[in-house]
Amino acid sequence: MQSRHLRNAVVIGAGICGAATAYFLSRRGVNVRLLDARAPAAEATGAADGAVSVASKRPGPMMNAALLGIRLYRELAEAGLLADLFKTRSTFIVARHDDECAVLEAHAAALSGAGVGAEILSQATARGRFPALAPATRMVVEVRGEGHAIGYRIVHRLIAASGLAVDRHEPVTRLILCERGQRIRAVETAKSRIEADAVIVAAGGGSGALLGLAHVLSPRKGQLLVTERAPSLNAGMPGAIMSGRYLMSKGSQTGPNGKPARGIGLVVDPLTTGQFLIGGTREDGGEAGSNDIDAVARILADAVALVPGLANIRLLRGFAGVRMAVADGLPLIGRLPGLTNGYVVTGFEGDGICLGPVAGQAIAALACGENSALDLTPFDPGRFDGLKVAA
Amino acid sequence: MTAPIFRFKGRAIPFRPGESVAAALDAAGVTLLGHDALGQANRYFCGIGACQNCVALIDGVVRETCLTLAAQGMVVVPMEDAGG
């Protein structure tokens, strides 16, 4: 069915948010042009840990969004679209030290209180459920009903299902407003000018320059590692492992000597290939580029402490990505202030894979004048002053 | 003096000092070194450590047999029996 409000739309950015928006708009019969400065999933989406998880969330808008995000993945998997790409599994949060136990216990209670299936496992149960786990753990909390998805594969599937051919290597140079400045008339690229009834900016770090958002968005680098296949060790891991320390290390870190600091939040995810994805750092600033031995050695030492069997397999590759974090820790999802047909969806930091599809669904609904399950009030871009499109 | 040997699938494989595990296995007529996690044959291929086709579990560590010098008493296990 064709939307009553919208005939065509331009989506800027073919990461997970842009691809999801394009997919849900296409499903409504909207004619979509999907542009990317490079190629689909070329930035943060292609260097993500892929957690579709609420395990580390505290009650509040991000937890609510994550629960809806997980539900949408499950629905799209049941509908067949993501059947082979969404792996349902639990997250096991593991405390190795006493100081983590109290935090973890409170966290489990908060999750349960919010209706999340979280349970403190006895030592014996943990051992039985998770043979690969190191014996010397103090507490294990299983968070059920979560999953894992590889960001770039989700993007590829959404684009293919939309029937779109992405305009690659097509950076948008500016948005052209109508005379009264209330509508975006067209987007301009180096090669062309594209008119549209609606424009959705889902350009990650590239959104900053287009929307005057540089003061709101800041880059945060994450380093991740992938191992070779180890099927039998993989079979001994029914879900992802998350270090209890992760709960303490979220958010920005202030380092010594004025250097941008980094937190290491250890997550080990067994992949369907039999490989393991091991992450990661959270570093203020930084260039995507490469990995440093210091971070890699620390991540792997932590990983081996929790899953000793990892010591016997080989590291295949490392990679790093830069995600965009918003000053107040909440993403930007909604209409651009002062514009009737401009929207933004970005700033998810490490939650893009979990939240990208549900955010794209909400933006598509908003652009078509419909309601969505996700309450966008906390994520309204209008909460920041000075956000404006340079005419 | 008897020639030094290492073990591969229960067989004693003789080698000359300085010889790689791959060369000794080849001399013993072993061209199939095992199978990887996808069922592909592990075999000697490039000879310079680039292709990773000739890996086996050598004394508990995944190694290229072409880059590893054979040593007395070494145990070489095909990847399918590595238990990883």
Place this chain on the structure above:
Amino acid sequence: MAEIDVLIVGAGPAGMAAAIEAGKAGLRVVVLEQHQTPGGAIFRQAIADAPAVRIPPRVAAIRHELSAAFAASRIETRYGHVFLGIDSDGFVLAEDRNTGAFVTLKAKSIVLALGAVEKILPRPGWERAGVSTAGGLQVMMKETGRAPAGRVLLAGNGPLLVAVAAQMAALGNPPVAVIEAGDPFRRFAAGVALAAFHQHLAVEAFGYLRELRRHRVEWQRGATLQRIERDGEGLIACVRNSAGEIKFIRADRIGLHDGIRSNEFGLAPANARGPLVVHAGDCREALGAEAAIADGRAAGMRVAAALRGFTHAEPRELTRLRQAEAILSRLFAPVETAHPLAALPDDTVLCRCENRNVGELKALCGGADGLTGREVKHHGRFAMGSCQGRFCADNTAALMAHLRPDLPAPQARDLTGTRWPIRPVPIAALAASGVGQAKEQEI
């Protein structure tokens, strides 16, 4: 201990030459080498008491001179060190195979002399046990002084095949045949040019051919190996000869070779903030040992000069050697002009590590959406496996270009990316390295 001025990775011809030159300049030079002896693949040393593989006298003289100078230079060389890359802080990373320990080194300049890898075109069955590269057979022969046993078939393209065949024959087991896609006898102009300008290469080639004739080894020119099938314990090669007839050849081993290319996979471009990084020898441009020595020498001089603030130009010999390489490739130009990957059956393995085939690539390239090399890697897993694309990235990129002539041709680098480790490394070594704890406290 004094800071390392020049860290050289690889003790093949380029690395040895670079080390000798940088050492002459009075710099502190350290060489890392994955093998236990210097020489690289081309000058691989034989184990004690093994007979030497026959090489042309001119090459033997070059080798002898280089080895003697390297030994005399007393450059600190760490053998059994597998190079893993350079991290974002400029640390050189390696695994010490003697101890299993992880090694990080800092140096003012780095010469990467990682040599070449062979190009291997996929053919149905190339993934079978018993099939190796021809260079792989040669390196083992050099190490052991023993020709590969049983019936050996050599197939592919280029002068290396006849060299390996002649060396095998001299060691007592000539190959059953050499299948060559080109036909140098029909490339008169290139043949004349070789004889006129690079006489020693022509002399070498005729020496090899004489050896083959003496052992009645058939050099089938204008012929291609179509596929390899299993035959009990052995293999059957299906060969199409220059007349277009299909013949079957039984073999125990098959050595493939379709040229060489730089082993520069995964290496990041030099970082302005990091140490000076120079690629040398085949690692920069695959032109063979003689060029590698000249280029390595130039690289050694260049880093020595750069550490003193001026730069050095490419050696003049390279022009001549590049020309020789170009003549050889004209001489050995495949007779068949059709794209060598175009007619492969869909079930031909393209990426051996991840077991991905031609049909899977075609499916990814068939839609309206023109995927980049990186996307093809992600969605098809080409170049994603343990060899990190060394044996499939070129072929995958070439087949993509052939399948989509209207789109810009992807490069191998688009698939492999640039990152470390450039070779898989045991996690135990990294986790035990203690590097992480040294720099900052866990937060």
